[in-house]
Amino acid sequence: MSYNREDREMHDAKCGDCGTDCQVPFQPKEDRPVYCRECFQNHKPAPRNRDRFGGRQGGRFGRRDDRPREMHDAKCGDCGNDCQVPFQPKEDRPVYCRDCFQNHR
Structure with a gap:
């Protein structure tokens, strides 16, 4: 048709x-x-805040909150340097600093 x-x-x-x-x-x-x-043209509705797949813009889980993230102190599992991460580290899993994390992606 x-x-x-x-x-x-x-x-x-x-x-x-x-x-x-x-x-x-x-x-x-x-x-x-x-x-x-x-x-x-003066009465058009405002565009929706949607990405090309129908979801909201701002990443996989929707719009990110503008509040500062709570950071936690940790020790890098590779180089041993002190660093901060945006999650509570667990004792049984290694945590990597920003530089060493690139080697583990």
Whole structure:
């Protein structure tokens, strides 16, 4: 089934802003204003905050909170330097500093 703009039924209407006579591709309702092409640009809804896959922008789990992260002191399992990580380290798993972490990705 092909879609062709010329095949659409058009309906006469009067712009709710400037009063110009115009045509729209839907039956106007008495209780809702209709806008001509030029005035419609001023009434467009704001774009949704969605990424191209339908989810919210800001990463895999939604928008990141702007609050500062709680950091925890740790000792790197490779070089032994003191570092800070954004999670509570566990005794049974090594933690790596920023430089050494790149070698374990």
